[in-house]
Amino acid sequence: MSDTETVSLMELMKDPAVRLDPYPAYADLQKMGRLLPTMFGGFLVTRHADAFTVLRDARFSSNARHQPTYEQFAEMARQVGLGDLQDLFERVMLFADPPDHTRLRRLVSKAFTPRAVEDMRPRIAAIVDRLLDAVEGDGGAELVETLAFPLPVTVISEMLGVPAGDHSQLRAWTAEAVKALDPSDDMMVLFPAAEAIRAIRGYFHELVVERRKAPGDDLLSALIAAEDEGDHLSHDELLDTAVLLFGAGHETTVNLISGGVLNLFRHPAELERLRDDPSLIGSAVEELLRFGPPVQFTDRRATADIELAGQLIERGTELVPLIAGANRDPDVFPDPDRLDISRADNRHLSFGGGIHLCLGAPLARIEGQEAIGRLVGRFPRLALEREDVEWKPTTTIRGPARLPLVW
Numbered sequence: 001m002s003d004t005e006t007v008s009l010m011e012l013m014k015d016p017a018v019r020l021d022p023y024p025a026y027a028d029l030q031k032m033g034r035l036l037p038t039m040f041g042g043f044l045v046t047r048h049a050d051a052f053t054v055l056r057d058a059r060f061s062s063n064a065r066h067q068p069t070y071e072q073f074a075e076m077a078r079q080v081g082l083g084d085l086q087d088l089f090e091r092v093m094l095f096a097d098p099p100d101h102t103r104l105r106r107l108v109s110k111a112f113t114p115r116a117v118e119d120m121r122p123r124i125a126a127i128v129d130r131l132l133d134a135v136e137g138d139g140g141a142e143l144v145e146t147l148a149f150p151l152p153v154t155v156i157s158e159m160l161g162v163p164a165g166d167h168s169q170l171r172a173w174t175a176e177a178v179k180a181l182d183p184s185d186d187m188m189v190l191f192p193a194a195e196a197i198r199a200i201r202g203y204f205h206e207l208v209v210e211r212r213k214a215p216g217d218d219l220l221s222a223l224i225a226a227e228d229e230g231d232h233l234s235h236d237e238l239l240d241t242a243v244l245l246f247g248a249g250h251e252t253t254v255n256l257i258s259g260g261v262l263n264l265f266r267h268p269a270e271l272e273r274l275r276d277d278p279s280l281i282g283s284a285v286e287e288l289l290r291f292g293p294p295v296q297f298t299d300r301r302a303t304a305d306i307e308l309a310g311q312l313i314e315r316g317t318e319l320v321p322l323i324a325g326a327n328r329d330p331d332v333f334p335d336p337d338r339l340d341i342s343r344a345d346n347r348h349l350s351f352g353g354g355i356h357l358c359l360g361a362p363l364a365r366i367e368g369q370e371a372i373g374r375l376v377g378r379f380p381r382l383a384l385e386r387e388d389v390e391w392k393p394t395t396t397i398r399g400p401a402r403l404p405l406v407w
């Protein structure tokens, strides 16, 4: 690779073969180098050790404000009417630096501890069973619509106290909103995303007004109480947090379930092993997360001049840890392209790492275990209706758009 050449995941994904299976391309990138210059002036971080360092070292921030061109960009965004998207990206927990991050995360973390979500397992199992009961007699179903999507949406909605009748409207907005997370050189794509985020915030504003009048036994009511108790949480932060939890609960776990089931079908011996020994479901879900991470990459900015992979990274530089590539790094995972549902020492980066380590990971794990475990346990003759799979158009978030199954 010459000094002037850059890599772009966005460009790579325009190749239909790469969209179908990006992993050979990620392996090639890994061979090209540890840090590869991107077209946005940053570096793609290809190896597990470096990606993990970037995620864990607090000097690499997830807040775009540390980028030198940020103020200019933010001003332009405000002028063209994207101010609220900009504000959300500056404030929300995922993009906040300490001490704000610490405060925001502490307020909701209690609801997501492994113990708290383990208590939700019977309820999650019951939702899975109800969703499968509804289609059992049909001889088959499309998995995304019938299970992978409704499960996490129902769970996070119940946690937040969102009425079931509002799901489909919120779903349409959320699908639009996550497009703002994708890398793009076209600012126009941000307008519908901003519009959708405005609508979701508006929705939660109304719900907060209702819950303030009549508090329930839900996370939103608990957050309102935290807001009312003092300056822990501003009204904007409360709405941002609701939007983040709702969105994160929508667009990630769905791909763990649908992508995970697809990968089991593509490795029938592993599917059989799981059927023969359902106690493997815990390690199977970890391996499915490693093998096909729903979040393929993330980004950080250096807040100081920092040495990484033998190179000086100047303050303000953007780094893009390639989670999906790091998860197949042969230095960490023996035989990385093999799906092994009992893989030991599975240090995948699918939930990130460091202070922003996925807050919902314990919940996502249980949802994945109950959905995949119950589905394969219930239908011994489960099969894909067809081999070719259509993938969602997003690059950051990866998962099948549809997965028709027969049983």
Ligand code: HEM
Binding pocket: 062, 093, 094, 095, 105, 152, 156, 244, 245, 246, 248, 249, 252, 253, 256, 293, 294, 295, 298, 299, 349, 350, 351, 352, 353, 355, 356, 357, 358, 359, 360, 361, 363, 364
């Ligand atoms: C399989 C499903 C999921 C995957 C693969 C996933 C992945 C991730 C990743 C990679 C990050 C870190 C991003 C970064 O550092 O830049 C993250 C953060 C986060 N996730 Fe998840 N997630 C999943 C499910 C969930 C669920 C179900 C929730 C909540 C309902 C959730 C809530 C969050 C939150 C709030 C953060 C930000 C944490 C912070 O900034 O401290 N996630 N997730």
